[in-house]
Amino acid sequence: MNPFDFQQPADVDAALAALAAPGARPIAGGTNLLDLMKENVMTPSGLVDINPLAARGLDVIEEDGAGLRLGALARNADTAYHPLVRERYPLLAAAILAGASPQLRNMATNGGNLLQRTRCVYFYDVGTPCNKREPGTGCPAKAGINRQLAILGTSAHCIATHPSDMCVALRALDATVHVRAANGDRTIPFADFHRLPGDTPDVDTTLQPGELVTHITLPDARRFAQRFEYVKVRDRLSYAFALVSVAAALDLAADGTVRAARIALGGVAHKPWRVEEAEELLVGRPASEAAFEQAAERILRGARGHGQNDFKIPLARNAIVHALMAAARKGDQR
Ligand SMILES: Cc1cc2nc3c(=O)[nH]c(=O)nc-3n(C[C@H](O)[C@H](O)[C@H](O)COP(=O)(O)OP(=O)(O)OC[C@H]3O[C@@H](n4cnc5c(N)ncnc54)[C@H](O)[C@@H]3O)c2cc1C
Ligand code: SF4
Structure with missing residues (x-):
């Protein structure tokens, strides 16, 4: 691990001043950043411990x-266990609780969850090339180990996925990210927070160096608090990232037709994947398997595997339909 400066500012202004130093990074729960530093994947010149800002x-x-x-x-x-989240945003609670392990969730913060980095094995192995870690060196995953990697929104330069579960629900629920910089505050719609890799896969998000995420807001989503499902398909039941995950929620009329739908996918792209047009396809139609299959086809339009991860395309299709069917049934059980 490289030597680094360490600061514990007492307020946000002091944190922003510390973050202005080139190569300085905030550290929150440390559950991702410390691993990356131990592997020399990330080598910040300074760590700014933002945990004291909880008191602010x-x-x-x-x-x-x-x-x-x-x-x-x-x-x-x-x-995940907050009464307001459990009651009004149970889809978010379910997504968070599908991630990591109890010990990790006790340390991991919401800001850190948004900014966690891909789990592509080449990204973690500094002995291999990787465009995300070292721009211009290549992407061995395209013809190599790509079982976990993306089928949508990829580029010639990177096929990594964003590994978060929480972010999939935040995308489905139309969250907004609130950011503070030395020159003021700004908000970023969740859809625009994470990027597709394009030709700059080293840039994960639209957060600028020196900016701090202060909070996330969610609009009223009580219409989606009854019929929802978070499906996470993975190799093991804990400590495993999603091969495919689906955050689904439905608002159904008394006659069973869809008033509104939300569908976001994890494990399939460089950012949580949502196609609003597919949700619109469901509106006014009965909540049926046939309708859900059509929505799944629309969401997965253009999906492309890279060999080991070809199975993700049918898996995602089935997971979308399964999640929507489960969401539709759930309301009936209450
Ligand atoms: C074994 C293991 C299994 C896991 N499984 C899952 C899983 O199944 N699903 C899942 O979703 N996650 C999983 N995780 C990831 C875990 O959720 C993340 O590591 C965690 O959410 C990161 O939060 P943190 O506070 O520890 O971030 P840190 O490690 O402290 O920081 C992560 C990044 O965020 C930046 N950062 C942190 N806070 C801010 C802020 N407020 N403003 C700007 N930048 C900030 C840091 O600079 C750093 O770049 C797993 C992790 C491990 C180790
Ligand atoms: S998929 Fe992205 S993170 Fe993985 S090796 Fe290729 S460039 Fe690196």
């Missing part, structure tokens, strides 16, 4: 008008 309200979870505010420093476990 960055760990607060509270109502935000009709919606919800999730502090960047709230732990994943505290978020």
